[in-house]
Amino acid sequence: MGSTASEDSATASAAGAHQYSASESSSVPASRRTSTSSRRDSFSLRPTFMQKFRPQVATKFMQQIIQSHLQSKSYRAEEAQKLSKTIAEEIKSKLIELDLGRYKYVVNVVLGENHGGGARMDARCHWDQESDGSAQAFFTNDSLWCAAVAFAVFYY
Template sequence: MEAEASTYLIRPKHKFKAGVAKEFMREILREELTGVQYNPDEIPTLSRSLAESIKKKLKGVGFERYKIIVQVVIGEQRGEGVKMAARCLWDADTDSYAQEIYMNDSLFCVAVAFGVYYY
């Protein structure tokens, strides 16, 4: 009887690549938000839709055993500044994030995708 090889991985085969994630996010935001005008009634649905699209695209890339968390914030463009911050406790060797910003005359959108390796 042959011994089975251990299938438990403590390090990813392919790390979460922020550059790849950023490009996908840029593409999705441009496709979905070009020409869109800010409407407060539609923003909750639009935010969820964008987050789901980004998450689905990133899961399809093959970041195996990664938990993908996506946050999308959309606001009205009024020439005012906005600051956002996030704090996470994670393994700097395996976990990472990517962010992308989209703006037009009517709205701004900040999308952040976190890739956290599941041990």
């Protein structure tokens, strides 16, 4: 690519958290509380099997979102930032709708003009392989390319 990265791409990142609340109502007398309520109040360092982030599910809807926004688009620098932010926000909203519990989501969308050259993206972070995860989706056409990466980090 002959021009600078700021000319060729726009990035949008969005972070959001879906918080799990395990507080119990004070209107229920202690004598009527069941063992299930005490389990609900317990603190867990790991997500349950049903609460785990599934990259395959996220990748599938990320790809659909990117294609729906970019299928018939051509690259325009003045629209790239707004478009990448819109895509990132939509992906983040869909991740929150999965209702997986105590996860924080970071979504990064990079949109650039397709000149036939290559591009590389890399990300590094410290995380727990048992509970955290990432998903990515890519799109290219004759005019533009797009890379979207979503990180899901379980917080304790």
